[in-house]
Amino acid sequence: MDISVVIPLLNEQESITELHDWIAKVMQSNRFSYEILFIDDGSIDDSWKTIDVLSKTNANVKGIRFLKNFGKSQALHAGFEKAQGDVIITMDADLQDNPEEIPSLYNKIINENFDLVSGWKKKRYDNKLTKNLPSKLFNWAARKTSGVKLNDFNCGLKAYKNIVVKHIDVNGEMHRYIPVLAKNAGFTKIGEQVVQHQARKYGETKFGMERFVNGFLDLITIWFISRFGKSPMHLFGALGVIMFTIGLLFSLYLGIDKLFFHIDGRLITQRPQFYIALVTMIIGTQFFVAGFLGEIILRSKQNKKRYLVKEELNLNHKE
Numbered sequence: 001m002d003i004s005v006v007i008p009l010l011n012e013q014e015s016i017t018e019l020h021d022w023i024a025k026v027m028q029s030n031r032f033s034y035e036i037l038f039i040d041d042g043s044i045d046d047s048w049k050t051i052d053v054l055s056k057t058n059a060n061v062k063g064i065r066f067l068k069n070f071g072k073s074q075a076l077h078a079g080f081e082k083a084q085g086d087v088i089i090t091m092d093a094d095l096q097d098n099p100e101e102i103p104s105l106y107n108k109i110i111n112e113n114f115d116l117v118s119g120w121k122k123k124r125y126d127n128k129l130t131k132n133l134p135s136k137l138f139n140w141a142a143r144k145t146s147g148v149k150l151n152d153f154n155c156g157l158k159a160y161k162n163i164v165v166k167h168i169d170v171n172g173e174m175h176r177y178i179p180v181l182a183k184n185a186g187f188t189k190i191g192e193q194v195v196q197h198q199a200r201k202y203g204e205t206k207f208g209m210e211r212f213v214n215g216f217l218d219l220i221t222i223w224f225i226s227r228f229g230k231s232p233m234h235l236f237g238a239l240g241v242i243m244f245t246i247g248l249l250f251s252l253y254l255g256i257d258k259l260f261f262h263i264d265g266r267l268i269t270q271r272p273q274f275y276i277a278l279v280t281m282i283i284g285t286q287f288f289v290a291g292f293l294g295e296i297i298l299r300s301k302q303n304k305k306r307y308l309v310k311e312e313l314n315l316n317h318k319e
Contacts, residue, residue: 002032003106004085004162008075009038009093013045014202016093020054020061023099027060030103036061037079038093042069048311055313063313070307073175078307080165082315086110088165092156098196105159108191115164115187118150118179119157121197141216145223146180150192153179157195161187177222184225232298236291244284250277 005023009016020036027034038051040063051063064078076090087109091097101119108117135154142153154176168181179190228235250273258268268274 001035001085003027003034003087003089003102004079004083005034005036005089005091005102006076006079006083007036007038007091007093008041008072008079009043009047010041010069011043011045011047012093012202013043013047013050015095016047016050017054018201019093019095019099020058023102024058024060026099026102032103032106034060035083035085037082038063039075039079040065041072041075042066052313059314061313062315063311064309064315065311067308067310071173073170073173074307076175076178077170078309080168080170083162083165086162088160088162090156090158090160095201096198097157098198101157101193101195102159105157105193108193109159109161112191113189114159114191115161115189116179116182117159117191117193118152119155119195120150120152120192121155122151122194123197138216138219142177142180142219145219146177146183148179148183148190150179150190152192153177155195163187172221173218174222176218180222230298232294233291236287236294240284240286240288240291242284243280243287247277247279247281247284250274250280 007019016038023034023036036058038054038061040048040051048063048065051061051065055061055063062082064082066075066078079090080088087106089102089105091099097119105117105119108114135152139151139153143149158178160182164182164185164187167185167187168178170178170181174181183190224235254268254271254273254277
């Protein structure tokens with residue numbers, strides 16, 4: 001199969017049929033063998049009914065329906081698990097991503113041998129104050145922190161080699177940082193392509209300003225995972241040793257000073273250095289224990305699904 005199109009969605013009933021017809025037209029005109037994977041992330045409208053109808057008229061349409069809303073990352077993860085195409089295309093269901101971009105993205109993966117190609121919505125039709133400015137700040141911070149030189153990390157329109165999506169673990173809200181996850185997994189040939197951004201035709205956006213706050217918090221998480229994910233003891237252990245050493249030196253100073261220089265002076269517990277020593281030794285011990293527990297958890301980690309599937313369409317799988 002040439003292409004798998006993975007589309008996570010939440011309450012996008014009005015746009016699904018139009019998007020499907022558009023994608024099918026592009027695939028047929030370019031003679032691609034394809035599948036369209038709709039991942040219904042707990043919609044409460046008739047999105048699943050629409051997907052069901054489409055699957056009966058087009059065998060290339062497949063669907064996964066979550067028991068409840070688990071988030072975009074989990075939806076993408078489910079789609080990546082099932083995708084069979086040589087190239088995986090991800091796009092949003094709100095018609096803001098243009099399916100006409102698919103052939104050029106496919107060619108960059110196949111003919112130019114990119115591992116991942118990310119869309120760049122250079123000209124946007126979003127509100128400049130609430131979306132564009134925070135997005136630019138977010139993308140700048142992501143570039144500086146991750147070392148991945150992309151202008152638009154959050155663009156839903158991306159293309160991947162099949163091997164890439166099978167070797168990255170998208171969880172939490174890490175869908176924004178899939179290029180960083182791919183780089184950390186060893187897939188370093190990451191490109192970018194300017195893509196057309198279209199104004200939303202139906203409904204309203206499912207994301208508010210809180211996504212940028214969450215995005216920056218996730219950025220800190222992924223920075224930590226990139227640097228210390230495989231060896232948390234290197235960070236927490238080092239901090240623990242430094243803090244404990246500072247406390248130990250203060251304790252030695254207080255002990256020597258009391259025994260040899262100020263025998264009849266005030267009690268050690270009346271001196272501020274005593275509390276500095278006590279606090280830093282406690283914090284140092286806690287850091288060290290945190291690193292030790294992190295190493296144990298890392299080595300006992302099991303790959304568990306983070307979503308519950310309610311229904312599937314046209315997906316043949318073995319139990």
